[in-house]
Amino acid sequence: MNQNRRIVVTSLAAAAMSAGLPLPALAQKKIVLGFSQIGAESEWRTANTESIKSAAKEQGIDLKFSDAQQKQENQIKAIRSFIAQKVDVIAFSPVVESGWGTVLREAKAAKIPVILTDRAVNEKDESLWVTFMGSDFVEEGRKAGRWLLENYKATGDVNIVELQGTVGSAPAIDRKKGFEEIIKAQPRFKIIRSQTGDFTRAKGKEVMEAFLKAEGKKINVLYAHNDDMAIGAIQAIEEAGLKPAKDIIIISIDAVKGAFEAMMAGKLNVSIECSPLLGPQLMQAVKDLKAGKTLPKRIVTEESIFPMDVAAKEFPKRKY
Numbered sequence: 001m002n003q004n005r006r007i008v009v010t011s012l013a014a015a016a017m018s019a020g021l022p023l024p025a026l027a028q029k030k031i032v033l034g035f036s037q038i039g040a041e042s043e044w045r046t047a048n049t050e051s052i053k054s055a056a057k058e059q060g061i062d063l064k065f066s067d068a069q070q071k072q073e074n075q076i077k078a079i080r081s082f083i084a085q086k087v088d089v090i091a092f093s094p095v096v097e098s099g100w101g102t103v104l105r106e107a108k109a110a111k112i113p114v115i116l117t118d119r120a121v122n123e124k125d126e127s128l129w130v131t132f133m134g135s136d137f138v139e140e141g142r143k144a145g146r147w148l149l150e151n152y153k154a155t156g157d158v159n160i161v162e163l164q165g166t167v168g169s170a171p172a173i174d175r176k177k178g179f180e181e182i183i184k185a186q187p188r189f190k191i192i193r194s195q196t197g198d199f200t201r202a203k204g205k206e207v208m209e210a211f212l213k214a215e216g217k218k219i220n221v222l223y224a225h226n227d228d229m230a231i232g233a234i235q236a237i238e239e240a241g242l243k244p245a246k247d248i249i250i251i252s253i254d255a256v257k258g259a260f261e262a263m264m265a266g267k268l269n270v271s272i273e274c275s276p277l278l279g280p281q282l283m284q285a286v287k288d289l290k291a292g293k294t295l296p297k298r299i300v301t302e303e304s305i306f307p308m309d310v311a312a313k314e315f316p317k318r319k320y
Ligand code: GZL
Pocket: 041, 042, 043, 044, 045, 118, 119, 134, 135, 171, 199, 225, 226, 227, 228, 253, 254, 274
């Protein structure tokens, strides 16, 4: 800003302040938010990143965005960099639940508030973050279990294979927990194989190939912790000469576009919604924080469930 403009802005600011008016937008310092994103492992993550970047732009927040490529050490480095830059607020989606205490204490010592988005951490000291906003993953697992018990028609034993999310991540731990809590009511429903597909299509296909090789036609149901792994598994099922959603019932979570396309093609039975559209909520929380408001410790996103028979009707309305 050249000398003259700085004088204009300063006098404007002085006049506004002496009249008790809010500073002119030009003079107000932009809020700086440091955000550490897990990576780009799934359609869900891509939609989540888009939501955060577009909401920051719409809200005039200066976003410093870092992609950790699914590595915790990169997230910790990014958070330390945000602390060094003295950002106003730090937010992140923790790739795994544990190992955050030290860096969160560094942020607290630097008096920089932290917002957890999407996934939680298992640190005991809850003063290390201001709020956690995101889905209830245990409930998502319960919804998957309830749908199976209510909709599986055949009698006899039901052999389930499970594609887990990233090892140690909150969604993987909690979606497993919620699903098992529900199916234990009917012992004929058994998980005979369970392995991580790391939330990716490629790994989901690879692990499903191994399941099919080991168990073959014994498999009745696939429970995938996200749509991307389910979509990879569908390819493996078809390459094995089986019909997805018919020979093997498939239940997954996220409700991304790819899931609706698979359901409309008759290859996926149901997807439990897990909304990535956290951007607007996050930016509002950042602005409330800077305005001195108190935030609730937990902000839960409202979500639904989409079986195959509603996919075509719902698809045009989907925002991610
Ligand atoms: C859930 C999110 C998970 C999605 C996956 O909120 O953390 O990570 O279910 C994504 O698709 O990779």
